[in-house]
Amino acid sequence: MKKLFFIAISLFLISSSLIAQEVEEKTEPKKEKEGHYNINKFRQLHQELPTPNKEHTASGAPGYEYTQQQVDYKMDIILDDENQKLFGEETITYHNNSKDVLEYLWVQLDQNMRAPNSKTPDIEGEGPGVLYTPGNFTKSFMGKPFPGGFNIQHVKDINGNAIGYMINQTMMRIDLPKPLASGEKFIFNIKWWYNINNYMVDRGRSGYESFPDGNKLYVIAQFFPRLAVYNNVEGWQNMQFWGRSEFALEFGNYQVSITTPKDHILNATGVIQNPKEVFTKEQYKRYSEAKNSFDNPVFIVTPQEALEAEKGKETKTKTWKFYAENVRDFGFASSRKFIWDAMAVDINGKTVMAYSLYPKEGNPLWEEHSTRVVANTLKVYSEHTFDYPYPHATSINAQRQGMEYPMICWNYGRPGPDGKYTERTKSGMIGVITHEVGHNFFPMIVNSDERQWTWMDEGINSFVEILAEYKYDSELFPMSKYPKNITGYMAGDQSRIAPIMSQGDNVFNFGSNAYAKPAAGLFILRQTIMGPELFDHAFKTYAKRWKFKHPTPADFFRTMEDASAMDLDWFWRGWFYTTGYNDIGIKEVKKYHVTDKPTQQAKDLATRYGITIDQLPPALYLVSEDSDEFTEDLKNKKAEDYSILNNYIEENFTPEEKADLKAPKYFYELKFEKPGDLVMPIIVEFEYEDGTKERKQYPAQIWRLNDDEVTKVFHSSKAITKITVDPDEQTADVDLTNNSWPKNTETKFEQFKKNQIKG
Amino acid sequence: MKLKKLYFFLLLSIPLFAFTMHKYYVSLCEIEYVEDQKSIQIILGLFIDDLEFTLNKDAKKNLYLASTEEVQNIDAYYKEYLNNHFKVVVNNKAQNFNFIGKEYDGDIVRFYLEITDIKELKSLQITNTSLFRDFENQQNIIKIKVNKFNKTFYLDKNNPKGLLNF
Numbered sequence: 006m007k008k009l010f011f012i013a014i015s016l017f018l019i020s021s022s023l024i025a026q027e028v029e030e031k032t033e034p035k036k037e038k039e040g041h042y043n044i045n046k047f048r049q050l051h052q053e054l055p056t057p058n059k060e061h062t063a064s065g066a067p068g069y070e071y072t073q074q075q076v077d078y079k080m081d082i083i084l085d086d087e088n089q090k091l092f093g094e095e096t097i098t099y100h101n102n103s104k105d106v107l108e109y110l111w112v113q114l115d116q117n118m119r120a121p122n123s124k125t126p127d128i129e130g131e132g133p134g135v136l137y138t139p140g141n142f143t144k145s146f147m148g149k150p151f152p153g154g155f156n157i158q159h160v161k162d163i164n165g166n167a168i169g170y171m172i173n174q175t176m177m178r179i180d181l182p183k184p185l186a187s188g189e190k191f192i193f194n195i196k197w198w199y200n201i202n203n204y205m206v207d208r209g210r211s212g213y214e215s216f217p218d219g220n221k222l223y224v225i226a227q228f229f230p231r232l233a234v235y236n237n238v239e240g241w242q243n244m245q246f247w248g249r250s251e252f253a254l255e256f257g258n259y260q261v262s263i264t265t266p267k268d269h270i271l272n273a274t275g276v277i278q279n280p281k282e283v284f285t286k287e288q289y290k291r292y293s294e295a296k297n298s299f300d301n302p303v304f305i306v307t308p309q310e311a312l313e314a315e316k317g318k319e320t321k322t323k324t325w326k327f328y329a330e331n332v333r334d335f336g337f338a339s340s341r342k343f344i345w346d347a348m349a350v351d352i353n354g355k356t357v358m359a360y361s362l363y364p365k366e367g368n369p370l371w372e373e374h375s376t377r378v379v380a381n382t383l384k385v386y387s388e389h390t391f392d393y394p395y396p397h398a399t400s401i402n403a404q405r406q407g408m409e410y411p412m413i414c415w416n417y418g419r420p421g422p423d424g425k426y427t428e429r430t431k432s433g434m435i436g437v438i439t440h441e442v443g444h445n446f447f448p449m450i451v452n453s454d455e456r457q458w459t460w461m462d463e464g465i466n467s468f469v470e471i472l473a474e475y476k477y478d479s480e481l482f483p484m485s486k487y488p489k490n491i492t493g494y495m496a497g498d499q500s501r502i503a504p505i506m507s508q509g510d511n512v513f514n515f516g517s518n519a520y521a522k523p524a525a526g527l528f529i530l531r532q533t534i535m536g537p538e539l540f541d542h543a544f545k546t547y548a549k550r551w552k553f554k555h556p557t558p559a560d561f562f563r564t565m566e567d568a569s570a571m572d573l574d575w576f577w578r579g580w581f582y583t584t585g586y587n588d589i590g591i592k593e594v595k596k597y598h599v600t601d602k603p604t605q606q607a608k609d610l611a612t613r614y615g616i617t618i619d620q621l622p623p624a625l626y627l628v629s630e631d632s633d634e635f636t637e638d639l640k641n642k643k644a645e646d647y648s649i650l651n652n653y654i655e656e657n658f659t660p661e662e663k664a665d666l667k668a669p670k671y672f673y674e675l676k677f678e679k680p681g682d683l684v685m686p687i688i689v690e691f692e693y694e695d696g697t698k699e700r701k702q703y704p705a706q707i708w709r710l711n712d713d714e715v716t717k718v719f720h721s722s723k724a725i726t727k728i729t730v731d732p733d734e735q736t737a738d739v740d741l742t743n744n745s746w747p748k749n750t751e752t753k754f755e756q757f758k759k760n761q762i763k764g
Numbered sequence: 765m766k767l768k769k770l771y772f773f774l775l776l777s778i779p780l781f782a783f784t785m786h787k788y789y790v791s792l793c794e795i796e797y798v799e800d801q802k803s804i805q806i807i808l809g810l811f812i813d814d815l816e817f818t819l820n821k822d823a824k825k826n827l828y829l830a831s832t833e834e835v836q837n838i839d840a841y842y843k844e845y846l847n848n849h850f851k852v853v854v855n856n857k858a859q860n861f862n863f864i865g866k867e868y869d870g871d872i873v874r875f876y877l878e879i880t881d882i883k884e885l886k887s888l889q890i891t892n893t894s895l896f897r898d899f900e901n902q903q904n905i906i907k908i909k910v911n912k913f914n915k916t917f918y919l920d921k922n923n924p925k926g927l928l929n930f
């Protein structure tokens with residue numbers, strides 16, 4: 006008998022809706038349903054994630070058998086400004102650190118994407134253009150295609166013997182004279198040249214911009230045949246470069262000499278080895294002294310010097326010598342027009358140089374902001390990852406560019422010809438510099454495979470960018486934009502949305518898919534689901550584990566869980582593997598009152614267990630205001646008015662304990678609905694009759710047994726006047742019309758119109 | 765002369781910030797018929813920088829939208845653009861809308877438009893060609909709400925019209 010009581014009591018504690026359901030099932034037997042696999046949204050990602058191994062472990066860290074190849078380059082480059090050609094010869098040392106024997110090597114020839122026989126234009130299915138400028142028209146219909154692409158002059162071994170090779174579009178196979186065993190290295194030499202594209206006409210991540218006086222500004226990258234990545238994830242990553250999905254590259258040391266016209270100013274990946282030869286005496290002095298200027302940028306090349314230089318046209322040349330250690334790529338920018346300013350940045354006691362090179366057309370914006378933005382970015386990113394390990398970070402002003410390389414990047418943003426600019430031009434410029442400098446961390450150092458997973462560098466970088474921009478100017482870059490900035494995209498046409506976990510060439514709305522949505526997802530994780538403390542530690546763990554290595558998505562997902570003790574598989578599944586969106590609303594609010602008379606539900610319960618009502622234990626019951634059992638007088642009764650509760654308290658509590666007890670007066674049953682496919686925490690704000698507010702956050706796991714709606718009982722000593730779900734728009738809820746109770750009857754339109762008239 | 769030409773060229777070329785693009789080419793238009801007010805209420809949201817690009821091109825000058833430098837009579841530019849690119853046919857009859865106002869919200873400008881004196885709604889046809897000329901991938905979403913009935917159209921260049929019969 007005692008046992009039965011116990012069961013009855015514990016059943017009573019279970020929400021009444023469950024009992025109602027069971028009753029329903031009894032009276033109306035359901036049709037047999039088909040069986041199914043586990044479709045619970047909280048099931049683990051065992052089927053999606055690759056099996057862990059000794060290189061990529063189950064914890065998300067590199068394993069004890071982790072290896073990666075190393076590739077060192079020694080290059081001599083000549084920039085022909087007169088004819089816009091680039092000539093190069095490189096000696097490549099390939100270190101096979103893997104356990105495998107290699108029969109051939111794959112080398113990337115990115116410039117071939119703009120060769121006349123490139124297949125990139127062929128895969129674009131587009132109708133006729135809306136309008137053609139005369140330039141576009143002649144280019145599209147009347148002229149020859151731009152003669153771009155690498156002209157490979159030779160591929161030789163260390164003794165000068167020709168090596169066999171085969172070119173398949175943007176990939177070149179080097180046929181090794183004999184297989185390359187584990188631990189061995191192979192040295193070979195490639196000579197090439199190509200026509201540099203005017204990227205303002207032919208697009209591209211590199212090329213030149215031409216100014217009205219004939220001066221050029223070169224931003225040069227993907228300019229040399231570079232080794233593809235070989236590892237035990239993709240084998241050779243030799244997926245073609247179509248023009249969008251970027252690069253997968255090995256780390257190595259670069260020794261590069263670049264010959265330019267004598268009046269050019271140039272910076273590149275790495276450190277100048279011969280500054281005295283390439284700078285004037287004054288410039289060299291400023292270059293050396295800039296290392297002590299921590300507060301404000303100082304000029305290395307002044308605006309006056311740049312103005313003088315752009316008037317001339319030297320035929321003599323000079324050679325810039327660079328050395329860069331442990332980088333995955335190399336880029337440089339060169340022009341007569343460059344002004345150069347510099348500022349020293351203290352990264353945990355180590356001095357890093359922040360540089361900007363820009364033509365006068367970038368001012369007044371650039372001298373004011375660029376170098377300061379570089380410095381801010383290095384500081385904020387270092388706090389969230391690891392100390393920036395390279396000696397400098399350089400921002401180059403290039404019209405309509407936003408592209409990253411180790412230590413150097415190209416960034417757009419210029420005022421109009423009248424020197425005026427809008428806040429959007431300014432925030433666009435600060436944003437792009439933060440973003441591209443930020444890429445030094447992802448993917449230049451945390452070296453993910455961009456060809457396969459755009460989001461791993463763009464999405465993760467766009468997330469840290471939010472924090473860095475906010476630090477630079479919290480008014481220009483308010484965080485309140487996130488994550489609601491992504492709801493328009495997520496609520497869009499499902500036939501035009503791809504999951505984040507898609508290869509970048511195959512997605513619609515590339516910017517939203519690979520940049521904004523992953524960034525918004527990480528923002529939600531940090532601010533709302535994990536909290537900054539747990540998130541920041543786990544995120545930093547990921548960055549530290551994989552710096553100077555090649556991480557995969559699984560390494561990121563696993564590390565975030567491994568370092569935080571939070572199971573986030575549900576979040577990765579919904580946000581990264583599906584195109585679902587979040588929509589949670591409050592469907593119904595019922596008010597309840599306390600009574601000591603058994604309700605119909607209690608009577609039904611007794612019947613089910615074969616006992617009489619008298620045999621139920623002494624208890625209080627909640628009566629819904631809309632039920633037949635409710636009577637007006639209950640509204641005035643408090644729980645402590647009932648003797649069974651009073652007696653119980655008298656018998657079981659000390660006076661001190663009694664003083665601590667709350668006096669709940671109002672009981673609510675809240676029914677939340679979830680029309681959206683994603684699961685998310687429910688954040689609820691209660692506003693009381695006295696104007697005070699209270700928040701409650703229910704974890705996403707509240708949806709684990711019912712994916713459509715859940716109910717909660719909420720009690721308080723004050724009457725609730727308003728309930729809002731997700732009041733600060735923290736969960737990317739795509740439809741806010743179901744987020745409040747009582748329902749907002751005035752539409753957004755009517756509110757606006759009213760305010761307009763008030764005026 | 766040369767400078768001017770270059771400037772014009774810059775205005776004409778499609779922005780190509782393909783590698784830093786944080787956005788998508790989408791507009792959202794929410795339309796609600798409120799029977800007791802006999803009113804069709806329209807909120808149309810567009811990205812400011814895209815609209816600015818297009819309006820600058822038409823105006824052949826920089827309008828500096830949503831900034832301290834914004835031209836004085838900007839609403840005239842907006843009204844003209846909307847009249848040319850946003851068309852509403854109610855019960856088979858083309859209807860003009862009242863321009864109630866605009867609001868700037870971050871990257872987005874929202875236009876509030878209203879058609880009054882619609883006693884009964886039998887059919888509603890929306891044509892929205894905003895930004896199609898300059899943005900290849902522009903998609904204009906139209907969400908229509910009439911009493912409890914909801915319908916969404918995804919308009920693009922090839923399909924710029926949505927028609928709803930009740």
Ligand SMILES: [Zn+2]
Pocket residue numbers: 440444462463466783784
């Ligand atoms: Zn990027």
